[in-house]
Amino acid sequence: MMTDKIFENNQVTIAGEVESLFQYSHDVFGEGFYILDVRVNRLSTSNDTIPLMVSERLVDINEDLRGKNIEITGQFRSYNRHEENRNRLMLSVFVRELVVCDEEYVSQKPNYIFLDGYICKQPIYRKTPLGREIADLLLAVNRPYGKSDYIPCICWGRNARYAEKFQIGGHIQIWGRIQSREYQKKLDESEVERRVAYEVSVSKLEYLGDE
Structure with missing residues (x-):
């Protein structure tokens, strides 16, 4: 089944x-x-707040689940x-199964x-003020019917040095976790908006070659 094969390339459990x-x-x-x-x-004392995209056909969307523990499987999409003459990339976990x-x-x-x-933007390698090595990747992950999801990923340490050499079009596999990060977006000279970005923090990656 083609769809099963496609679902294998984007797997999330939260x-x-x-x-x-x-x-x-x-x-x-x-x-x-x-x-x-x-x-x-x-594992540390902090946490991440992750948005799930849920179909009304999967659960009763009128139910108040606040405070309850759930486990879901799905895909990061x-x-x-479109916002003010530009496109903004929105990310959420598309839920395929949900259990309370x-x-x-x-x-x-x-x-x-x-x-x-597949790498769809040249990786950006940098060091934080404290000397921590980071590489930012943008990964295109295929979906059925010719669509793709564009997922920002962040590598650390030796993985960052390794990822720096990847070329656009390179085929990779990654394992990690989804994290949320607050940042400030300057709208004009006087207005700053607090926003949340979502990305994959990479714990392991494998380069499968250039396409």
């Missing part, structure tokens, strides 16, 4: 506590999709939202992602 009500996003052929925010704890868990339940993969895709 487990955490629901932080929001279902918020309407959009319709596709009469099927409503809703955003649900889930807080996922990191992107779409362009007991309070005692401990997930084996609370924040797991695997992607198989």
Whole structure:
């Protein structure tokens, strides 16, 4: 099955506590999709809030799940939202299965992602003021019917040095976790807006060659 093969190249498992009500996003052929925010704890004391895209046909979107623990499987997807004469890349986890868990339940993969895709922008290697090595990648991951998702990924340390050499069109596989990061967007001279970016923090990557 082609679709099964495609779904294998973008796999996500998320487990955490629901932080929001279902918020309407959009319709596709009469099927409503809703955003649900889930807080996922990191190994450190911090956490990530990750937006899930959920179909009204999968769960009762009128139910208040706030404070409940859920585990989902799905895919990390992107779409362009048109804002003030420019497109903004929006990211969320498209949910294929959702389970409400007991309070005692401990997930084996609370924040797991695997992607198989292609470099679509020259990697950017840099060092933080504290000397930490980072490389930013943009990965195009194929979807059925000729579509692709564009996923920002961030590599650290020796993985960053390795990724710096990748060329556009290079085929790679990565394993990691989804993280949220707040930043400030300057709208004009006097106005600054707080926004949240989502990206994949890479723990392992493999270069499969140039296409």
